[in-house]
Amino acid sequence: ATGDMKRPTQLNFTAVAHYTGNDMMVADGYNAEAILHVGTPFMSGIEDWKDNREQTGESFQYRMGDNHDGMWFFGKNGEKYDPKSSNNALLVMNHEYTNETINPAGTFSTPNPDTTAPAIFKNIRKATDVRRECYAHGVSVVEMKRRANGVGYEMVKDSKFNKRYTSASEVKLSGPAAGSDLLKTKYDPTGTKTRGINNQCGAGLSPWGTYLTTEENFLNVFARGADKAIISAKEDTSRVRYGLPENGLGGGYLWHTPSKVDEKFTDEFARWNSAATGGNALEDYRNAFNTFGYIVEIDPFNQSAMAVKRTALGRFAHENCAYAPVVEGKPVVMYMGDDARGEYIYKFVSDAKWSNADIGGGLKAGDKYLDKGTLYVAVFKDDGTGEWKALTHGQGALTNANAKYAFADQADVLIHARLAGDALGATKMDRPEWVSVSPVTGEVYVTLTNNSNRTPTKHGMNAANPRNYAGDKGNRNGHIIRWAEKGNDHTATSFNWDIYLFAAPNDLTAENLSGLNANNDLSSPDGLYFDPRGVLWIQTDDGAYTSKTNCMLLAALPGKVNDGKEVTTSAGIKTRVGMQANDQNIKRFFVGPKGCEVTGITLTPDFKTLFINIQHPGEDQPGVTWGAISGGTTPRSATVMITKKDGGVILGESLK
Numbered sequence: 079a080t081g082d083m084k085r086p087t088q089l090n091f092t093a094v095a096h097y098t099g100n101d102m103m104v105a106d107g108y109n110a111e112a113i114l115h116v117g118t119p120f121m122s123g124i125e126d127w128k129d130n131r132e133q134t135g136e137s138f139q140y141r142m143g144d145n146h147d148g149m150w151f152f153g154k155n156g157e158k159y160d161p162k163s164s165n166n167a168l169l170v171m172n173h174e175y176t177n178e179t180i181n182p183a184g185t186f187s188t189p190n191p192d193t194t195a196p197a198i199f200k201n202i203r204k205a206t207d208v209r210r211e212c213y214a215h216g217v218s219v220v221e222m223k224r225r226a227n228g229v230g231y232e233m234v235k236d237s238k239f240n241k242r243y244t245s246a247s248e249v250k251l252s253g254p255a256a257g258s259d260l261l262k263t264k265y266d267p268t269g270t271k272t273r274g275i276n277n278q279c280g281a282g283l284s285p286w287g288t289y290l291t292t293e294e295n296f297l298n299v300f301a302r303g304a305d306k307a308i309i310s311a312k313e314d315t316s317r318v319r320y321g322l323p324e325n326g327l328g329g330g331y332l333w334h335t336p337s338k339v340d341e342k343f344t345d346e347f348a349r350w351n352s353a354a355t356g357g358n359a360l361e362d363y364r365n366a367f368n369t370f371g372y373i374v375e376i377d378p379f380n381q382s383a384m385a386v387k388r389t390a391l392g393r394f395a396h397e398n399c400a401y402a403p404v405v406e407g408k409p410v411v412m413y414m415g416d417d418a419r420g421e422y423i424y425k426f427v428s429d430a431k432w433s434n435a436d437i438g439g440g441l442k443a444g445d446k447y448l449d450k451g452t453l454y455v456a457v458f459k460d461d462g463t464g465e466w467k468a469l470t471h472g473q474g475a476l477t478n479a480n481a482k483y484a485f486a487d488q489a490d491v492l493i494h495a496r497l498a499g500d501a502l503g504a505t506k507m508d509r510p511e512w513v514s515v516s517p518v519t520g521e522v523y524v525t526l527t528n529n530s531n532r533t534p535t536k537h538g539m540n541a542a543n544p545r546n547y548a549g550d551k552g553n554r555n556g557h558i559i560r561w562a563e564k565g566n567d568h569t570a571t572s573f574n575w576d577i578y579l580f581a582a583p584n585d586l587t588a589e590n591l592s593g594l595n596a597n598n599d600l601s602s603p604d605g606l607y608f609d610p611r612g613v614l615w616i617q618t619d620d621g622a623y624t625s626k627t628n629c630m631l632l633a634a635l636p637g638k639v640n641d642g643k644e645v646t647t648s649a650g651i652k653t654r655v656g657m658q659a660n661d662q663n664i665k666r667f668f669v670g671p672k673g674c675e676v677t678g679i680t681l682t683p684d685f686k687t688l689f690i691n692i693q694h695p696g697e698d699q700p701g702v703t704w705g706a707i708s709g710g711t712t713p714r715s716a717t718v719m720i721t722k723k724d725g726g727v728i729l730g731e732s733l734k
């Protein structure tokens with residue numbers, strides 16, 4: 079059962095070599111098998127995926143979405159959550175974004191025949207293609223059962239638990255910002271509901287057994303017309319800070335454009351244009367943008383409930399979230415990162431004290447622990463200490479008297495968390511991706527994937543982000559930072575930190591400060607997961623090293639903060655690093671197909687099946703057909719099940 083498995087004393091497998099082919103490579107002694115590809119129907123009566131990609135958008139309510147990302151395996155017993163069950167489960171996963179893979183070729187955008195249309199309607203799309211993308215975003219819940227031969231799992235088609243949450247689903251807004259004027263739209267004048275979840279990136283599990291899915295690049299699907307003369311200066315500042323200036327097109331998805339060419343689609347598609355059109359906020363979608371960028375809670379065992387956006391955890395480009403080990407009678411603590419260049423690391427400390435009786439408590443437990451508490455942002459100091467600053471309205475700079483950004487109330491602080499972080503002097507990080515907490519040491523690890531704005535003149539240099547992107551190639555490869563809360567108390571407001579490892583190709587001597595070799599060199603760490611034994615799994619999403627190897631999954635057995643030595647980076651910055659050249663406790667376990675990102679990870683309670691996701695195989699790499707249907711050519715994202723050939727525990731001692 080979970081929890082009583084000891085951490086292996088060594089990584090007893092042979093490292094997988096660099097690989098640039100179209101298959102996947104896993105360590106000797108293991109099997110890897112792809113399942114649940116994009117478009118796989120989970121209900122009868124839905125046609126199979128077609129390689130010409132002409133299936134209807136609405137059908138994605140009953141099939142796997144695109145670009146699989148974070149996921150979690152929820153053990154199931156009867157109809158209830160059972161964290162110890164491995165035979166039967168609900169596998170819940172994110173579908174982060176869409177690209178041409180799910181659309182018929184050549185349908186991305188066309189010039190608007192109306193050449194007098196406003197700037198944001200210069201190029202337009204068809205409703206049917208936008209709808210397909212809208213329904214292929216979000217989350218899938220699928221029931222899985224162990225195969226009859228005992229190896230791996232198969233989907234239970236037509237299970238009543240199989241369900242999609244998409245960018246068209248109605249979602250509840252909860253917590254301190256719910257009901258705020260800043261969240262009121264034509265869709266919901268009460269500011270307590272919105273339509274859609276978007277760009278779900280990493281995954282989190284709550285201590286009570288719900289799925290926490292994160293809205294990251296929600297900017298992608300929004301546009302904003304000309305409205306500077308109508309909205310407040312504060313809201314304009316915020317739109318710009320979150321990447322959506324006036325006449326901005328976000329990520330260029332153009333989901334708002336069918337509204338321009340066909341009036342009958344006005345509300346379905348106009349809501350992606352987050353511009354004020356005159357009148358007041360209840361007559362347009364100026365606030366729709368404010369209703370995205372949250373941690374979203376889903377109870378996979380309660381198919382009739384709406385997903386809930388938890389505003390107390392702040393609004394930003396959430397990557398994932400991880401809870402600190404819970405202690406009866408102590409607050410629940412969640413760690414989170416904002417993945418954009420120079421953004422911040424946060425933690426949330428609930429007001430409610432943990433009770434083991436809440437396991438299986440669903441969204442009611444979520445209401446108890448995630449709607450009231452204190453959100454903090456991290457300051458990393460060059461001396462190896464750090465501080466948590468509270469995002470609490472009325473304290474310090476977070477008042478109406480702040481001359482730069484006046485904060486009216488707690489909803490204002492949470493919805494504009496980035497502005498609040500600025501006001502508190504938080505440390506700009508090199509793109510915080512996944513966070514995970516070690517069950518062995520209680521220390522918190524965050525991947526900092528890379529940052530092209532890390533230069534002395536843009537974000538400035540500091541000991542926590544010590545490599546200059548312009549000055550050397552090291553910073554292109556990212557690093558992993560970690561900290562120990564004061565007194566090992568996760569509610570503390572100070573901590574000690576160091577850098578666990580610097581990612582680098584092994585031939586980059588100046589920046590290979592962790593002494594990585596051909597068995598473990600990596601670039602752009604992203605997915606990160608401590609399994610319950612304390613094995614650290616690291617996944618990569620790399621654009622800097624793919625000429626030498628495709629993206630990968632590594633296993634590591636890290637030490638503790640301050641067990642390393644002082645180093646000086648080629649940018650001349652002194653810092654401390656744990657992972658050393660003589661430390662062999664990290665090895666490459668798996669390499670994915672060309673052009674993919676390896677992301678999402680969950681281990682079954684019996685430790686015998688490791689699920690990971692292969693996202694966007696063949697991206698920008700013509701000729702890759704990994705994941706295509708038999709006879710087809712379109713590569714598809716999919717879930718991969720890794721099992722040990724001898725039927726044993728993943729990384730178990732039996733291989734010795």
Ligand code: FEO
Pocket residue numbers: 174279280294397417511
């Ligand atoms: Fe969706 Fe920051 O990765």
Ligand code: CA
Pocket residue numbers: 279280397511512604605619677
């Ligand atoms: Ca990621």
Ligand code: CA
Pocket residue numbers: 511527604619
């Ligand atoms: Ca990434």
Ligand code: CA
Pocket residue numbers: 174619675693
């Ligand atoms: Ca990705």
